[in-house]
Amino acid sequence: MSTQNPSAISSHIPDALDLAERIRRGECDAAEVLLSAIARCDAINPRINAVIGDLREHAKAGLKHARTGDAPFAGVPFLLKDLSMDLAGYGTSQGNAALARRPVAQTDAVVRRWEQAGLLIFGKTNTPELGLKAITEPVAFGPTRNPWNLDHTPGGSSGGAAAAVAAGIVPAAAAGDGGGSIRIPAAYCGLFGLKPSRGRVSCAPQFDEQWEGAVSTHTISRTVRDSAALLDVIAGPEPGDPFIVQPPARPFSQELQAPTQRLRIALSTASPIGGAVDAAWSRAASDCGQLLQSLGHHVEWIDPVGDGMQLARDYLTMYFGQVAAQLTWWQQQGVPASAFETDTQALGLIGRGLAAGDYALARARWNSPMRALGQLFTRFDLYLTPTCAQPPARIGELAAPRWQRTALQLILRFGLDGVLRRSGLVEQLAFDNLHRTPFTQLANLTGTPAMSVPWALDDNGLPVGVQFGAAWGREDLLFQLATQLEQERPWGHWRPPVFAA
Known part of the structure; x- marks a missing residue:
């Protein structure tokens, strides 16, 4: 496993804060920066299919504020994930062509906050239909391709966001995570991705919470400091939220300058559902543990937390019911x-x-992993695992075989739902897919924050990431450690081969 590929090394790539500072100082013009991002998108997007919605006129209309405002990200180009991030007057496709044609009436709170921070939203990124898969291959818009290797997926459901950032179209992009949908694409594309604690970012006005609180909204970025500063601008409640999350003791962006304390870190590389873990991904977590030991942290090997098989079943029950x-x-x-x-x-x-009682019972069982993880965090500060168990699949690799699609179509046409349930076909397909990404759902069901940190490139030149989880509300610890790792093993200079195109 290579820590860095010479073809992936290049000069400094400005992040969102860097761009904002240059615009603020007058070193570059916001209009020029926006047009450059649009030109980059026009040049590269046909190869990766990351951006599927055009909002460039909306972004240009916002330039007047970028020229006069003092917002932290004034003039920085930005992309929305085309799922649960409504912008009034435009459709939100959720990976579906019919939904894309239905303009929405109101702007979501998180989108409003991004724009108040000065970001110029000029497009929307591709996502699997309803955000249901860890790949981004919707029928309506076609597959998004990984900039590191166009034959592979960037992951999902924030695959378009990750591909756009990795390809250099924008320094950061909006993302959401209901089962790993920030962390998986971040890992597959060599980027930083943090899922905030449940309730840290409001779902207003559409929802009080999504997927029983499993979904969190944030961004995928190249740098840790962008992630921290972007979380600062979107964190906090909206009127009518079901509960108020205590704000951090200080802005997350200030955690990057805080001294990193000696942390107690639990490490596990075994799949919580018993599947195989690719050697490169397992080795990444192990090597990361060794580095952390050398930096003065205490690292201890443990078994996976809780009953991973039961967690997977309960996660899928919620998933089926929500669909x-x-x-x-x-x-x-x-x-x-x-x-x-x-x-x-x-x-x-x-x-x-599903019977209502069965759904309620499965939801009640979420308490078990919450308590198990809570007990872990009485002994440790962080929980380290690989982000994924397997490298990104090839485009089309996870599509159902033709005979299965034909069988499903017949069952749906004739309303044979009983046959479908008894066959167990769909449940098995879903469970099989979880074997590729079994580490991320724990943070969603427990509502705890977790991040994926770029670690290396594997022997095939594809990025590998490691995941850290923390107790609820402790994003500060994650940002502190991520900053230390970013300094020890910098990744911001990585550029995928698509840059040379």
Whole structure:
């Protein structure tokens, strides 16, 4: 496993804070920066298909504020994930062509906060339909490709966001995480991605919480300091939120200058659901543990936290039920289930077949991993694992075989939902996919913060990442340690081969 590939090394790439500072000093003009990002997108996006929504006129209209404002990111180009991030007057596709044609009436709070911070939103990034997969290959818009190797996925569901940042279109992009959808693409694309604590970022006004609180919104970025500063501008409650999260003792961006304390770190490289872990990903976490020991931290090997198989089953129960609820809601808005992909319809059928009591029981069992992780954090400060168990799949590799698609289509056409449930086909496909990314769901079900940190390139030139989890509300520890790792093993100069195109 290579720590750095000479073809991936280049000069300094300005991050979002750097760009904002240059604009503020008058060293460059916000309009020029925006046009440069748009030109970069036009040149590279046809190869990676990361950006699928055009908001450049909206961004240009915001330039007048960038020229006069003192917002922390005034004039910095930015991209929204085209899922659960509404901008009034535009459609939010959620990876679906029918939804893309339906303009929304109001802007989400998090989008408003990004724009108040001065970011210029000029596009929307690709996502799997309804954000349901750890790959980004929606039928409506086609697959997004990993800038490190165009034959591979950048992951999902924030795959378009990660690909756009890795390709240098923007220094950071909006992302969301309901089962690893920030951390998985960040790891696969050699970027930094942090999922905040449950409730840290408001879901207003659409939701009180999403997926029983499993979903968190933030960004994928090249640098740790961008991530911290961007979380500073979006963190905090909105009127009507179900509970108020205590704000951090100081801004997250100030944690980067704080001395890193000696941390107690638990380390596990075994899959929590018993599957194989690729040697490069396992070795990355082990090597990271050794580096942390050399830096004065205490690292101790442990078994995976809690009952990983039960957590996976309960996660999938929530997942199936939420898909069913979403399809029902859209049907009430005049969008029939037939407007969605076959896979999505099949997931919805499984969800509709769940008894309410079974769903409630599975949700109640989330308490078990919460308590197990809580006990872990009485002994340790952080929990270190590989971010993923396997490298990014090839484009199309995880698509259902033709015979399975045909069988699902027949079952859906004739309403044979009982046959589908008894077959266990969809559940098995979902569980099989979890074997590739089994480490990330724990943080979602427990509501705790977790981050993926770039570590190295594997023997095939694909990025490898390591994951750290912390107790609820302790993003400060994650940012402090990430800053130390970024200094010890810098990754900001990595450039994927698409840069040379």
